[in-house]
Amino acid sequence: MGNVKIINPGLITLVEDSGRYGYQQYGVPVSGVMDSYSYRLGNILVGNKEGAAVLEAAMMGPTIEFSDQMVIAITGGNLSPTLNGSAIPMWQSILVNKGDRLIFTGLRAGCRSYIAFSGGIDVPEVMGSKSTYTRGRIGGYNGRALKSGDLLGVRHPGEDPGRLSGIKVPDEYIPDYPNTLELRVIIGPQDDHFTLEGMQAFLSEQYEVTSECDRMGYRLKGKKIEHVKSGDIISDGIAMGAVQVPGHGQPIIMLADRQTTGGYTKIANVISVDLPKIAQAKPGDRIKFVKVTVRKAQQMLREMEDKIAAVKKACVPWKVVTTRLLTLRIDGKCYNVKVEEIK
Amino acid sequence: MELTNRTAGCLNAKQRKSQGGGILYKQTKYLVTGDRALVMEFGNSISEEINSRIRSVGIAIEKSGINGITEIVPTYRSLMVHYDPMVIEYDVLLEKLATLEEQLESVELPSPCTYEIPTLYGGEFGPDMENVAKHNELTKEQVIEIHTSRDYLIYMLGFTPGFPYLGGMDERIATPRLKIPRTRIDAGSVGIASAQTGVYPIDSPGGWQLIGRTPIKLYDPYRENPILLKAGNYIRFIRIDREEYDRIKEEVAKGTYRYIIRNGGGRTTEWEMLRL
Structure with a gap:
């Protein structure tokens, strides 16, 4: 302690x-x-x-x-x-x-x-x-x-x-943290609430992280993401990394302290392996969203877990294999020493 | 606390069903919400029928013990299923949930329970009681009578820990929100906002018309079951006087208060009931 x-x-x-x-x-x-x-x-x-x-x-x-x-x-x-x-x-x-x-x-x-x-x-x-x-x-x-x-x-x-x-x-x-990042997303759950132009803007334009970014969510600004009718829905669940788009058409990425439910349309969800990237983004950074499938995202997640397992393997503290007590004489003087072989 | 029979006036299952006017989708929509959760959407309106379906599927999932499902979050018209993709992949989960829906008939469903919320109306704890009475051309007594005469369905919990989104309030006591919201509403406050009623589990700002306060704790992070209510069940406000309020408050503080949860006409105070 x-x-x-x-x-x-x-x-x-x-x-x-x-x-x-x-x-x-x-x-x-x-x-x-x-x-x-x-x-x-x-x-x-x-x-x-x-x-x-x-x-x-x-x-x-x-x-x-x-x-x-x-x-x-x-x-x-x-x-x-x-x-x-x-x-x-x-x-x-x-x-x-x-x-x-x-x-x-x-x-x-x-x-x-x-x-x-x-x-x-x-x-x-x-x-x-x-x-x-x-x-x-x-x-x-x-x-x-x-x-x-x-x-x-x-x-x-x-x-x-x-x-x-x-x-x-x-x-x-060791990751690097560029100021322009690509976030891979899975489209949905309310993708049908957006116009074709809205979806195109979301997937082709860059969005900038505003100063309103904290553990609850990151507000971004960029080309308006257009809704078919409105940005409101009957409240439903919000997953980590959900990209919420209220009526004003500007995306908000929902993060660790997000509320559990909400009444705004969600155009997409950032995939798990890319969440650490958005967590390291700061005001002024620019984001480009790229669409992937849920299957692909889960495959990448398994690869990421393999990667972490590899780091774990490489990072184990050394262990004492054998211990010997020796009496050594150096320049005529005697020393009792404990020798540990490590691995 | 004295136990008297208060089952009179609450709706039976059939009556409850007939209140709902929502339409269930013929086929449940499965929506992708990232690589760790999916949403089962059952309809596109707020109705008791849809909510009852959500409750059934929720219980079926809990009973099924499908490996890899980590949490479920029921909301007005959908159920979010959180899962660990390292344990179960999206396609496999989808298949299992679809099978579960087909077999729903065979799942034994406990009937929903009703939590009793003892409430002291008016006075210092209900500063807006007069507004509500005046707005609806009723007396204070009538407002209380109407407010305590029904069971309210807990559609979902959200906004803050343990905040219930309730349905079914009588339109005769509907009152618009305050023009200027209060910066602080004390935990336990019971209020009305338009045609909705609710109770605040924690101190928070808000614009609801406050008509009373309960001495019980809907949320206590240090209690074995931190949140009293669960979606899909009902709550009923029970009028109490100041003496009872003070006594219950003391019992709650000491941890000796026995929460009253009615189930199928009978009564139980077992904590297990909270997990129905």
Whole structure:
């Protein structure tokens, strides 16, 4: 068990896990991390189980002081992490010591950073999840975003911290975050509510991320997506990544904190493997939507899972194969040493 | 809490059915909503008949134990089925759901239950009671009588955790929303907006005409069953006085309050009933 102190929360830093499932029929949003790829890899790097709670920081990262020695990993968008004033690498596990300060100095690429701690953040589960649902004031740290002075507990990792540090995600698995991105979508469920011109605009024009973008949804602007009659429907369910188009014809991508149901037409849904891309988009970024089939999307999802499994395989902490106690004489002096063969 | 028979005045299944005027599609529409969910759409209107169908299919899915289905979300006229595509692929799921629909007749359906919502009307908790009475040229007593005389179908939950979209309010007490919405409406507030009635599970802003308040908690994230209500069932407002209100509120705070859920004329307070 260790502690970390929030010196400065940055723009918005939240405790999140994979999400609060099972309560959508009761009107409770799923919440959870926006970029599940970076989140999962972060936990893999520090030897955590995949559902462990991490910090999600947007745009401007927090300043954190460690009260104990522990291993952390920073993945996702690059907010320029430094430790005691020196830049530290992302996508690898790092040993930090008591008194060390992690400071993020500025946004360089992407939008959201994930800070995973070996052992995972120790906050109580509310309705089966540690995720913060800020509007409902539950989960995470007292149901809210972090503030200066907050003290977060980190659970004791199963492994010796020294053995967990220095593990790297192989380069080919580290995503880049361009300012123009392609999001693949599956058309529907209300595709028949749009005119041919409307659908053509959606699939051929670029849409820009506006400043109204948060964990609930990303409002985009671009060529109007025309409806046959109106943008209203009798309320139905909203899936993660749904592209909602209200009467004004401008799309909104619904994300982690989205409401469970809504009364606007949904032209398409971003596919699962591309959700991490939109989670890392920021105001001004440009989006091009590309149509794929549900079968193709699910095939890509299986490939993505294979990829994550490969990273997991490449990122296991080294293990002690044999141990020997030796007495060595060096320059006439005798030493008792313990030799561990690792793999 | 005293248990008296309050079944008089509530609708039986047949009467409930006859109220609906919606049209079920001849064939359920299966809509694609991304690679992890699909929507079964049963009609294009808000009706008790369509809602009853949604409830049946929902229960059938829960009973079927189809591997890979993670959550279902019933709404006015459709059912969203969330699934894990790593466990079940779209085509396979589609086939299984279609088969399930064919066999729906053989699925044993428990009859819907009715949750009783004890409500203190008027006074400080019902600041708009006078508006509602005046707008409809009724007395306060008449408004309360009309409001408590029916079971309201819970079409769906949404908007905020545990917020019920209710149907079937008597038009005689319909009242337009406030021109200037309140910035804060306390949890438990019972209100009217046009021809709709509802109850707020959490503090939220809103423009409903408030006629009373319930001391029970429709939503408590730290309770074993965080949300009291479930779509497809009914609620009934029960008039209480201030003394009862205070007593129930205290019992709720202590965790000793026994929620009253009527099922098929009888009564039960078992939590299991909430998962019907």
